Amino acid sequence: MALAPSLHSLVHPTACTVLRHDLPGLPETVAHEVATFTVRRLSVLAAHMRLGIAVIALLVRLFASIAGQPRLLWLSKTHLPLLGEYFRLIRSLSYAYIWEKWPDTRSDGSPT
Amino acid sequence: MNSVRQIWDDANESKMSCEVLIIGSGAGGSPTAALLAEAGFDVLVVEEGRWVEQGTVVPFSLDQMEQQYRGGGVTVALGLPSIAYTEGRCAGGGTEVNSGLYRRPPTEVVERWRDRWGVSDLDPDELMKTANEVETDIHVTHLPGPASVPSQLLRQGADALGWKHDESPRWMTYPDGNPRHGQRQSMTRTYLPRAAKAGARILTQCRVNTINISHAKATSADVSLANGQAGTISFKFVFVCGGAIQTPAILQRSGLRKNIGQTLAIHPTVKLSARFADAINVPDDVPVHQVKEFAPDLSFGGSASHAGLIALSLLDQWSDFKGAIEDWRNMAVYYAAITSEGRGRVMSVPGLVDPVVTYRLTARDRELLRSGLSRLSLLMLEAGATEVYPSFRGAPIIRGRKDLALAQKRFSVNKASVMTVHLCSTVPFGENRQLCGAGSYGLVHETKNVYVNDASLLPDAPGVNPQASVMAIAVRNARHFIAQENPHA
Numbered sequence: 001m002a003l004a005p006s007l008h009s010l011v012h013p014t015a016c017t018v019l020r021h022d023l024p025g026l027p028e029t030v031a032h033e034v035a036t037f038t039v040r041r042l043s044v045l046a047a048h049m050r051l052g053i054a055v056i057a058l059l060v061r062l063f064a065s066i067a068g069q070p071r072l073l074w075l076s077k078t079h080l081p082l083l084g085e086y087f088r089l090i091r092s093l094s095y096a097y098i099w100e101k102w103p104d105t106r107s108d109g110s111p112t
Numbered sequence: 113m114n115s116v117r118q119i120w121d122d123a124n125e126s127k128m129s130c131e132v133l134i135i136g137s138g139a140g141g142s143p144t145a146a147l148l149a150e151a152g153f154d155v156l157v158v159e160e161g162r163w164v165e166q167g168t169v170v171p172f173s174l175d176q177m178e179q180q181y182r183g184g185g186v187t188v189a190l191g192l193p194s195i196a197y198t199e200g201r202c203a204g205g206g207t208e209v210n211s212g213l214y215r216r217p218p219t220e221v222v223e224r225w226r227d228r229w230g231v232s233d234l235d236p237d238e239l240m241k242t243a244n245e246v247e248t249d250i251h252v253t254h255l256p257g258p259a260s261v262p263s264q265l266l267r268q269g270a271d272a273l274g275w276k277h278d279e280s281p282r283w284m285t286y287p288d289g290n291p292r293h294g295q296r297q298s299m300t301r302t303y304l305p306r307a308a309k310a311g312a313r314i315l316t317q318c319r320v321n322t323i324n325i326s327h328a329k330a331t332s333a334d335v336s337l338a339n340g341q342a343g344t345i346s347f348k349f350v351f352v353c354g355g356a357i358q359t360p361a362i363l364q365r366s367g368l369r370k371n372i373g374q375t376l377a378i379h380p381t382v383k384l385s386a387r388f389a390d391a392i393n394v395p396d397d398v399p400v401h402q403v404k405e406f407a408p409d410l411s412f413g414g415s416a417s418h419a420g421l422i423a424l425s426l427l428d429q430w431s432d433f434k435g436a437i438e439d440w441r442n443m444a445v446y447y448a449a450i451t452s453e454g455r456g457r458v459m460s461v462p463g464l465v466d467p468v469v470t471y472r473l474t475a476r477d478r479e480l481l482r483s484g485l486s487r488l489s490l491l492m493l494e495a496g497a498t499e500v501y502p503s504f505r506g507a508p509i510i511r512g513r514k515d516l517a518l519a520q521k522r523f524s525v526n527k528a529s530v531m532t533v534h535l536c537s538t539v540p541f542g543e544n545r546q547l548c549g550a551g552s553y554g555l556v557h558e559t560k561n562v563y564v565n566d567a568s569l570l571p572d573a574p575g576v577n578p579q580a581s582v583m584a585i586a587v588r589n590a591r592h593f594i595a596q597e598n599p600h601a
Contacts, residue, residue, distance in 0.1 A: 022430070044184045046466035079505065079527075085194065089186070091427055099437060100174055100420030107434040 007050065008039045010057035014064070014072065015039070015090050021073050022091070023109025026098070030109075038093040056086045126343045130156035130313070133333060133347040135320045135362065138205020139579050140566030140586040141353030142303035143246070147590040149310035151598070156345065157307065158318040158335065160354075161202035166296060171209075171396050172416035180209050187357075189456055189471035189532075195380060196531040197469075199357055203316050204299035206355065207579065210533065211398045211416075212282040212296050214252045215576035216243050217584070218408065229542030229571040232552035243584040250283040250297045250583075255400060257291040261392040262414050262444040263399030269495030270412075275405035280577070282400065292397070318343075323350060323366040329560045330366075349597070351554075353566040353586075356535040357458055360568060361467035363539065363549075364460035368556055371549035376456030376471060377537035377573040381449040382485045382504070382528050383415060385425040386497035391441040393417055399444075403491065408451045408575030410484045412491060415445040428505045428529060436501060446492060448484030449534075451575040452477045458538050478525045485528075486520045504528035536578050539568040547571070553592045565589050 015035035019026055026034075042053055060083075064072040076087045098105055104112040131154035134145045141157060149155040161180065169176040177185030182201040189195045200206035219236045226234040246252075258264070259279065270277035284294035295301075308314060317338035324332045332346040352359045360373030399414030415421070419440040426433040436443065456471030473481075489500045489510050500510040505527035508518050539549035541564070545557060554569055556562040565586045567578055574581050 041178075041184045041186065044178075045186055046183055047464050048461070048466065048468055049183075049186075049188065081192070088427070091430075092424055093186075095423040095427055095430075096420040097174060098420075099423040099440070100418060103419035103440065105437075107437050 007043050007054060007057065010054060010061055011039050011042060011090070012036065014057065014060055015094060017064075017069055017072055018076050018087065018090055019094055019109070021076075023098075025106060025108035025110025027111065030098075034094045034097050037097045038090055041093050042089070052082070053086060053089070056082060060086070126341060127346070128156065128343070129346040130154050131348045132156070133158065133345055133350045134353060135333070135350065136205060136353035136355065136358070136566065137203050137299060137304060137314065138200060138353065138355060138566065139207050139299065139582045141351065142204065142207075142299035142307065143583055143586045144351050144353060144565050144590045145307035145312050145314075146303040146310065147587065147594065149307045149312035151594040155307065155312035156347070157304075157312055157314045158320060158345070159203050159314065159316045160319045160358075161200070161316065163203040163300065163316045164208065166208070166298070166300065172418065172421070174420065176209060187469075189376070189378075189469040191456075191471045191473070193526045193528065193530050195378070195471050196529070197378065197535055198533050199355055199535075203304065203314070207283075207298040208296070208300060210579070212284055212294075213280040213398075213400065213402075213577050214247070214283055214580050215280060216240065217574045217576065217581040221408075221574045225542070225571045228544075229540055229547055230544040230552075231542040231571070234552070239584050239588065242587050243580055246580070246583045246587060250302050251285050252281045252283050253285070254279055254281050255291040256286045256289050259291065259400050260394045260397060262394055262417065263401045265386075265388070265392065265444070265495040266399050266403060266412065266414055266446065266491070267401045269491040269493075270401075270403045270405070272494035273491065275403055275491070277401055277403045277405075279400050280402050320354075320362055321365065323352075323362065323562065325366055325368070325559065325562070328558055330562045349561045349563065349593075351563045351565050353564070356538045356567045357467060357469060359564055359566055360458045360538040361460045363556065363562075363564075364458075364467075368559065368562070370557065371540065371545075371547065372556075373458035373460070373467070373538050374455075375537050375540060376458055376469070376535065377570075378452055378456065378471060378532040379449045379534040379573055379575075380452050380473065380477065380481065380530050380532050381447040382481050382502075382525075382530055383425055383445055383447045384485065384488060384492065384503055385422055385436070385443050385445050385501040386492040386495070387436055387439060387443045387499040387501070388497055389442065392444055393422075393441045394444075395419070406487070410451075410480055410487070411449050411575075412484075412488050413447055413449070415447050417444040421445055425503050425529075426501055428503050428527070429501070429507045432509065433501050436499070446488060448481070448488040450477060450480040450484055451573055473525060481525050481528070481530070482520060482523050485523060486516055489516055489519060534573065534578050536567040536570040536574075536582075537572050539564045540571040541569040542571060554589045563589070563593065
């Protein structure tokens with residue numbers, strides 16, 4: 001839990017960017033709620049996984065600040081070991097939350 | 113049920129003592145606690161998780177994962193590919209959160225354990241008698257009426273192909289006779305109340321950090337409590353029953369490493385979503401039918417399938433599959449599980465609270481998973497699915513037999529979502545000291561009073577849901593301990 005604040009600052013913006021791109025119809029407030037949930041879940045993972053995620057998240061944030069958002073989205077679609085698993089974890093937690101909480105959400109994220 | 117519990121805070125002590133300390137309250141720890149308490153031992157059960165009453169969380173929901181699973185349900189064995197696994201972390205352990213399906217260990221598996229690992233007095237017939245008793249205690253029964261539609265579809269697909277299938281019984285009661293209203297007879301409903309009635313104390317939110325061992329004899333355990341305080345529990349005997357991941361981790365932290373945590377065995381699974389013409393989804397339950405045509409190497413069954421889990425199953429090829437999520441009521445998730453020949457490790461690393469877990473699939477495992485997913489796709493087509501969505505990156509939508517070859521060609525395990533809910537074999541029991549971490553009744557080699565009594569003992573993966581094996585062996589070992597250490601003698 002000690003890493004939770006730093007994980008939030010590292011992961012939350014990336015999660016929001018990925019959600020906005022994948023699910024353009026998702027209301028902004030919902031995207032923030034989903035990203036917050038995702039960070040909360042990441043913060044209770046095993047310590048070595050949290051550490052690994054924090055390192056990857058930091059590198060991703062640095063990359064995004066240098067290369068910009070479009071490049072971040074390109075990065076989120078790569079399937080490199082660890083990096084690909086980081087983005088997959090964000091998407092897994094986010095999608096599971098969205099469709100469990102709002103099962104009739106459309107495939108673009110817009111509410112019915 | 114709260115009246116049967118004693119929480120550490122209520123005891124208001126940083127030091128406690130007991131005759132037998134049982135670490136973990138799942139399928140191994142709870143029967144052990146009940147039998148020992150009933151035999152007259154002074155038993156203390158410590159459980160790292162909370163006591164969560166059945167009915168207060170929705171089965172298979174994110175809320176349940178948060179409250180009753182370790183790591184919120186996100187735990188991973190590292191490897192290529194990494195394999196997601198789940199561990200219950202609550203009073204009752206995995207029995208509170210799993211599918212409740214029950215399978216006795218096959219006779220040939222018990223014979224293999226006895227012969228290859230040198231487990232003394234492990235007689236298959238005797239073990240089945242013990243299994244009989246357990247089945248009575250936890251009310252193992254078949255559905256009192258028709259199975260759910262996703263379950264029936266699995267059966268229909270198997271029938272169409274001439275494949276063997278059956279209905280797995282569950283540890284459930286059905287008070288009103290409705291097969292949809294089953295009440296899980298997990299450890300918090302059966303053996304834990306029995307243990308408490310016989311005088312056992314049950315402490316939740318109490319994590320064991322290390323067992324203090326000197327000259328092969330354990331004397332106490334250092335624990336952490338929910339409020340952050342440290343405590344010590346002294347004992348005469350200790351049973352470590354934390355499951356196949358936590359048990360070896362505790363033993364390693366306590367300095368015991370020989371043949372401990374080096375032979376993790378699992379049943380890896382791959383999955384798919386099948387879409388039908390009509391509404392078939394049952395959000396809060398799993399199919400009871402299983403297809404056993406290719407068992408023990410390969411089995412097919414159904415998974416929990418609420419909309420969130422359907423979305424998860426479509427995730428790997430979301431760009432092509434996403435439209436299906438709007439039709440989730442017509443969909444269900446199914447799995448292909450294999451009996452793996454790979455092995456994994458559980459490693460307790462100084463400075464880290466949680467152990468590092470790894471697993472390596474063999475080439476044979478990878479091929480079985482490929483053929484398993486293909487055969488499962490065929491099964492679902494025969495069951496009437498209009499579209500099948502395999503869960504791997506690059507998967508095509510399968511609409512007919514002609515698409516199966518393409519799916520099989522594109523499949524790679526490294527692109528798939530591989531997971532498991534069955535973990536075992538991290539402290540194999542038997543007299544073969546080259547292979548085993550514990551003796552034939554769970555006493556850890558080179559110790560005088562440290563026992564293991566959970567899924568860790570199973571020498572390899574049984575090829576079926578392991579809970580029945582775990583419980584029967586736990587009861588067998590507990591009875592042997594009582595006979596050896598009878599408190600009234």
